[in-house]
Amino acid sequence: MKEFITKTIKYLHIAEDAGRIFTIVTMTALVFIQVVARIFFKWSSPAMEEAARFIMIWSIFIGAVVSTREDSHIKMGGIFKREPGVLWFELLSKLVCFGFLCVFVYWSYEFVAHSLRRNMSSIVLGVPLAVVHSTFLVTGVLMAIHTLYHLFDSIGQVARYYKGARS
Incomplete structure (x- = not known):
């Protein structure tokens, strides 16, 4: 079971990193083309702007996933000085974050379902908003x-702290 989890996490990391690179490169290319077209050809494409905006949304949230993966979100420190307090505070913060994410996922599911029920699509590209x-x-x-x-x-x-404290 542990090997399965390790492999799954490894493939998740690869997919997240590929998604991060793809969205940043694609968004940058679209914006670059848009800027060049405006400067040299006096032409602007609302479709490119909308596509870049949608890709930017994906890029930002994939960045949040990577920050979560690397456990590098903003943290609060200095409240507890001794190790047990720090460990328990870290555990509690992870529990609260997980609870919030469960609510967020439920809300997100409802949001996507609503978009699909209403058959919502973007104004310029006509892309189903459920994609965004x-x-x-x-x-x-x-x-x-x-x-x-x-x-x-x-x-x-x-657990390791208290096991070591009793030894």
């Missing part, structure tokens, strides 16, 4: 997976 709204659902699930992984790690750290 699914950003929240997909990245929310990925952040929840990484937070759950870090939560189990925090539980292990607390």
